[in-house]
Amino acid sequence: MRNIIFVAGGTGGHLYPAMNLADYIMNNSRDINIIFIGRKNGIESKLLKDKFPFYGISLPRAIELRPWDYIKAFYEVEKIIRKLKPDLFVIFGSYISVPVLINAVFWRYPFYMHEQNVIPGKVIKYFSPLAKGIAISFPETKKFLKNKNIFYTGNFVRKEQLTIDKESCKKELGFNLNKKLLLITGGSQGARKINEIVKKIIPILLDMNWEIFHQIGENLFSEYIKDIPEEWMFKGYRPTPFINEMEKAIRASDLAISRAGATTIYQFLYAGLPAIYIPYPYAKDNHQYLNAKIAVEKGFGTIIKESDLSESVLIEKIVEWGDKKVKPLNLPDGREIFWGILKDYLEGRN
Known part of the structure; x- marks a missing residue:
């Protein structure tokens, strides 16, 4: 059984794509266990309840964040990692990801990232050179990131x-x-x-x-x-x-x-x-x-x-x-594409 840790939260914009991808993976594989890390008492702690194993870390809201909060969270994440021994991290951005990413880099765990917006957030941008690969929702995002493995997958929605x-x-x-x-x-x-x-x-x-x-x-x-x-x-x-x-x-x-x-x-x-x-x-x-x-x-x-x-x-x-009609766009199923990328990586590590 492979353990993949998803890191998402703060807002629905980060969390829902992660949940949609996690649901897709669980429905299309038998040997994968997905665990979420997010903020205690955040929106993720409510929406993930009874759906996926969830570990909450002690980070306040972004407007209340102090530098030493990251230090405490770093050690909390370290304990979680030692317990779960993940094969891979999938990071969806936001400040919540920072103590997880620092642990992943320090302990040399592989991670992939997904950027939802046209302009990547600071966390994705700063850590992108160290990622195994980055999935993007809009082709225009590629020029803002420094990584040779950038994949246009689109966003992760329930097609x-x-x-x-x-x-x-x-x-x-x-x-x-x-x-x-x-x-x-x-x-x-x-x-x-x-x-x-x-x-x-x-x-x-x-x-x-x-x-x-x-x-x-x-x-x-x-x-x-x-x-x-x-x-x-x-x-x-x-x-x-x-x-x-x-x-x-x-x-x-x-x-x-x-x-x-x-x-x-x-x-x-x-x-x-x-x-x-x-x-x-x-x-x-x-x-x-x-x-x-x-x-x-x-x-x-x-x-x-x-x-x-x-x-x-x-x-x-x-x-x-009010009376205008638009045709649905023929967009890629980002879940299928990105899961294929993650699966190829995991199989290549055997």
Whole structure:
């Protein structure tokens, strides 16, 4: 039995591709054991529960991080490694990866990496020369990395869920087949500014014959729904803290209003869903805007900068894109490609 340690967490953007790849590997191999390392009490500790073995390390949130926190985490990771004796690490970025990568380099464990965004994060960029190989979601990323083994795999999404029949998804989710469905998501943690603007135009959208599936964010939900009229619900507005079956929601929808995380964009491209992208303005290296720009250049929607966001601008874009159809892109199944690369490496070590 081979042990592979996946390192992912912090946000859904790092975690979901890792989970999707891990599921694929477990469904297509018999001699692989996948273990996750992430942050104690982070989103990963909740989403990985009962799915994969998980080891949490004592790192605070990024904004609270101090240099000595890495020292403590380094020794925690060292104990985990000594216990598990992994054959390989797969790193998905974020500061959570740093103590694991330092251990991997120090103890000479092999590791591969996956970069979700167009512009690679600092961790991926700094450690990329030492990796056995790096998988990238967008071809444009290659020029930013120093490694001879860079593979364009695309992002790791559940392809089979993004090609389900649209009508069956609408039925299963309980939406009206005779109305258009608008999906609104600010990412796994929600987006306060998007929620505030959307809230002001919901009556208008309902009168325009839209139904709305709105992921508010778990930390924002209770405050947001305090003054929501029941009439909105009866007319087809459905707010929720978190959408568990996001792939089905994407397939059921006719248009999305969304942040511009790499995994979300890749899901939209795969499913053929146009979107109004409102990139997170404080993302490092402005990577959400650059992610969205790739989708827009392919004809999959438009961008509104958060500084330009208003009720009138948003309604204008919904009207502009509400009846447009886009064809799903023929994208690679990144899970299959990357697992093939990892498997070849493991077999070559025999």
